[in-house]
Each structure stands twice: as structure tokens, then as C-alpha cells.
Amino acid sequence: MTDAEDLRRRTAELLAAHPPATTDRLDFLRARFDAGLAWVHFPEGLGGLDAPRALQAVVDAELDAAGAPGNDPGRIGIGLGMAAPTILRFGTDEQKQRFLRPLWTGEEVWCQLFSEPGAGSDLAALATRAVRDGDRWVVDGQKVWTSSAHLARWAILIARTDPDLPKHRGISYFVCDMTDPGVEVRPLRQITGEAEFNEVFLTGVTLPDAHRLGEVGEGWRVAQTTLMNERVAIGGARMPREGGMIGVAADDWRTHPELRTHDLHQRLLKLWVESEVARLTGERLRQQLTKGQPGPEGSGMKLAFARLAQEISGWEVEFLAEDGLTYDDWTLRRPEGVDFTGRQAGYRYLRAKGNSIEGGTSEVLLNIVAERVLGLPPEPRTDKDVAWKDLPR
Numbered sequence: 001m002t003d004a005e006d007l008r009r010r011t012a013e014l015l016a017a018h019p020p021a022t023t024d025r026l027d028f029l030r031a032r033f034d035a036g037l038a039w040v041h042f043p044e045g046l047g048g049l050d051a052p053r054a055l056q057a058v059v060d061a062e063l064d065a066a067g068a069p070g071n072d073p074g075r076i077g078i079g080l081g082m083a084a085p086t087i088l089r090f091g092t093d094e095q096k097q098r099f100l101r102p103l104w105t106g107e108e109v110w111c112q113l114f115s116e117p118g119a120g121s122d123l124a125a126l127a128t129r130a131v132r133d134g135d136r137w138v139v140d141g142q143k144v145w146t147s148s149a150h151l152a153r154w155a156i157l158i159a160r161t162d163p164d165l166p167k168h169r170g171i172s173y174f175v176c177d178m179t180d181p182g183v184e185v186r187p188l189r190q191i192t193g194e195a196e197f198n199e200v201f202l203t204g205v206t207l208p209d210a211h212r213l214g215e216v217g218e219g220w221r222v223a224q225t226t227l228m229n230e231r232v233a234i235g236g237a238r239m240p241r242e243g244g245m246i247g248v249a250a251d252d253w254r255t256h257p258e259l260r261t262h263d264l265h266q267r268l269l270k271l272w273v274e275s276e277v278a279r280l281t282g283e284r285l286r287q288q289l290t291k292g293q294p295g296p297e298g299s300g301m302k303l304a305f306a307r308l309a310q311e312i313s314g315w316e317v318e319f320l321a322e323d324g325l326t327y328d329d330w331t332l333r334r335p336e337g338v339d340f341t342g343r344q345a346g347y348r349y350l351r352a353k354g355n356s357i358e359g360g361t362s363e364v365l366l367n368i369v370a371e372r373v374l375g376l377p378p379e380p381r382t383d384k385d386v387a388w389k390d391l392p393r
Contacts, residue, residue: 002040002051004058010049011037011062025069029105032068038104042088046100054287071106074337078148079103079110083156085229090173090213090222099154099175111152112230113143113176113200114223118393120144121361123158124167124220125391128202130159130174137161137174137212139182139205145358149185149198150334152178156226157207158219163389170388171219175211182206191350193330196338228298230359238286239279245312245348246275248341252316264319271312278304296372299365306355306362309340313349320345 018031032038033047037059042048073080080103087099102108119125128141139159149155155176162170176183182205187195214222242250253260253268278301285297317324327346340348356362370376383391 002049002055004055007037007040007049007051007055007058008062010035011059015063015066015068020066020068026105026107028069029071030101032063033101033104037063039084042100046088046096047104071104075148075151076103076106076109077337078112078156079108079154082112082226082230083110083154086156086173086213086222086226087175089225092210094210095175095213103154108153109148109151111146111149111155111178112226113146113149113155113157113202114226115143115145117142117144117199121364123223124171125388125393126158126160126171127393128157128159129163130161130172130207132161132209133206135209137172137207137209139174139176139202139207141202143200143202144197145188146185146198146200147196147358148336149178149200150187150195151336154178155200156213158223160388161216161219164387165217166385167383167388167391168220169217171223172216173213173219173222174207175213176202176205176207177211180205187332187334189332191353192347193327193332195332195334227360228296238282241276241279242272243279244275245309245316245340245352246272248348249312249316249319252319252345256320259319259321264315267315268319271308271315274304275308275312278308296368299360299368300373302359303362303365303369306352309348309352309355313345313352316345317349324349 014032014035014037018028020028023031036042036044036047036049038047040049040051040056040059041053043050071080084100084103087095087103091099099108103110113128114123114126116126116128118127126141128139128143130137130139137159139157141159143157146155155178157174157176158171159174160170161172164170178185182203184201184203185198186201188197188199189195190197249268250272253265281304282301285301324345326344328344338351340351360368367379371378
């Protein structure tokens with residue numbers, strides 16, 4: 001078994017062979033992956049050492065202390081948090097070898113082609129079609145709310161491969177080449193003025209069958225792995241006490257005593273306590289992850305994240321009064337990531353409105369928590385055994 005001391009030794013050897021001060025950033029990241037220090041819980045040869053997930057913190061601490069470069073997780077979060085665990089679980093050996101290394105080093109950005117204009121909250125009702133043509137698939141359809149599509153080299157894609165089956169059973173899961181000439185990416189300008197989201201049109205896009213993850217028709221089961229990891233990635237990121245948006249709000253309170261009121265103080269205290277509860281719950285969830293795949297509990301964390309982000313940003317705008325309404329730049333931009341803490345209060349307030357939609361709407365997540373965590377009876381569903389082609393649309 002690899003232990004903490006062994007990881008410190010391996011990390012020291014990496015730093016000695018590739019000094020961060022004199023080694024090209026990409027070369028260092030590739031060497032780190034090859035040394036098994038990228039994600040230590042992954043298998044050997046795939047960036048890991050089959051070590052306990054909790055020991056990743058040992059490696060990260062040693063590398064941070066040495067000033068080693070990171071892989072910019074904010075830019076490649078979809079690849080790290082959603083594509084990688086899905087490829088690891090369902091991919092072939094060839095797929096793992098091809099995709100995981102450049103995914104982790106950030107050489108190839110990933111996006112997620114799941115949501116559709118006519119199948120948002122009811123994702124399984126998606127209409128994008130993939131039709132088999134020998135050893136390839138031809139895909140036609142439209143996806144929406146696709147973060148980083150304007151940067152992505154690859155996408156994880158779910159498409160309908162059998163319209164004669166009920167909606168959950170006629171879906172397959174693919175890796176889509178975003179450079180295919182049939183892929184068109186259009187920006188979606190948001191309330192913030194930015195266009196970090198996109199809509200993606202797929203017209204005659206060809207995918208080799210070798211880029212299918214899981215069996216034909218098993219795409220919904222594969223997608224559940226992606227979705228559970230997505231919710232953990234959004235709502236369960238590790239933070240210190242007063243990390244994230246509650247830290248910004250607390251700093252505002254300390255910096256502007258002239259704006260304080262009793263009511264705002266009581267509300268801030270309540271939000272601070274709830275944020276700390278969410279942070280500690282996230283720590284417990286990550287400890288559970290060391291023992292296996294994420295479960296539906298991640299939906300609860302994502303719910304808490306969305307609610308707190310919206311309430312804290314609303315409190316901040318109210319506390320700062322007219323200064324909370326200022327905005328720095330409405331220019332249409334297509335950023336590489338989302339910055340919830342580095343910009344003005346007005347940006348945080350507007351951007352947080354999307355937190356209850358992206359990564360699963362709060363309404364859908366409430367159903368998941370009710371049914372899969374609390375064990376409550378599910379809502380009646382009349383479309384469960386009906387062929388997708390026969391469903392009203």
C-alpha cells in the first residue's frame with residue numbers, strides 16, 4: 001500500500017528531476033501525471049498509484065510548497081470532474097490511454113453535450129439522434145447551456161440511438177470531436193453580459209464507434225456517473241472556513257462598519273453558520289468518496305451551494321447599497337471560467353441566478369434527494385414504459 005511517506009518521497013523525486021523554476025509548465029504536468037501524482041487514487045499508468053483518495057492532499061501540499069505549477073482546474077473542470085471519472089469507469093483501455101493524460105494536463109479541454117432546448121429538466125427526453133452507419137455513428141441535433149464549448153477539443157455526448165424504446169433505455173453515450181465540421185458553436189449571452197455558455201448544433205457529425213462509452217442503449221446508466229460527479233464538483237469543492245462567497249461577504253462587513261444594521265447582522269450570521277455547515281458536510285461527503293463512487297448525496301450539496309450563493313450575493317448587494325449596483329463591464333466576452341469571488345458584487349448577484357439551473361435544476365435535485373436519499377415514494381410517471389417516439393412533444 002502506498003502511504004503518505006511514500007508519496008512524499010515520490011513527490012521529492014519528481015521535484016528533483018523536474019525543478020518547477022526551470023521546467024516548462026506543460027512538461028512538469030506531464031511528468032507529474034506519468035509519476036502517478038496527478039490523481040493518486042487512479043490506477044497506475046493513468047495518472048495514479050491505486051492509493052487512497054485522501055492522500056492526494058499530501059501530494060498537493062508538497063507541490064504547493066515547492067511552487068509547482070497547477071493544471072488550472074477552473075478552466076478544465078468539466079474534464080476533471082465529469083469526463084475523467086466516467087471514462088475511468090466505462091472506457092476501454094484504449095480510451096483511457098488516449099484521453100486521460102491530455103485531459104488532466106489541460107492540453108485538451110472538454111465540454112458536456114447533455115441539455116437540450118426541449119429536454120432541460122427532463123434530460124432523458126433528449127431528441128438528438130445518433131444513427132449507426134457501419135462502424136461509425138451520424139449525429140444530428142441541438143444542445144444548449146454548454147459551458148466551454150468555444151474552448152473544447154472533446155465533448156461527452158448523450159444521444160438517442162433507439163426511438164422505439166422508452167426514453168431512459170434508448171440512449172447511448174459518446175465522446176464527440178468538437179473539431180468535426182458538422183459542429184457549430186454559438187455564444188449565449190447571459191444576464192452578466194458574458195457568454196460562458198453556448199448552444200451547439202450537430203449536423204451530420206460522424207463519431208467512430210470506438211468513441212462510444214458503455215454499451216449501446218446503456219447511455220443513461222453511464223450518464224448517471226457523470227451527473228453524480230458533476231454535482232459533487234459543483235457543490236462539494238474543498239474550501240477553508242470563510243472560503244468562497246461567504247468570505248467576501250464577511251470581508252465587506254468588516255470593511256464597512258458604517259453600513260451595518262441589526263437586521264443585516266442577523267442575516268449574515270445565519271448565512272455564515274449555514275455556509276460552515278455546508279462546508280463540513282462537504283468534507284464528510286469527500287470522505288465517503290474515498291470508499292467508492294459518489295452517490296445521490298451530492299445532489300443535496302449542490303442544492304445547498306445554489307441556495308447559499310443566491311442568498312449571500314443578494315445580502316451583499318443590499319449591504320453595499322448603491323455600490324452594490326455598480327458593474328464593471330457589459331462587453332460580450334467568452335471567458336475560460338467563472339470567477340465568483342474576484343469581481344464586483346453586482347456580477348456575483350447576477351451570475352448566482354444560474355446556480356439553481358446549471359448542473360441539474362434545484363427542482364429536479366429535490367426529487368432526487370427525496371426519492372434516493374430520504375426514501376420517499378416517487379412521483380407518478382406515466383411515460384416510464386412508453387416508447388420515446390410515442391411521447392407527446
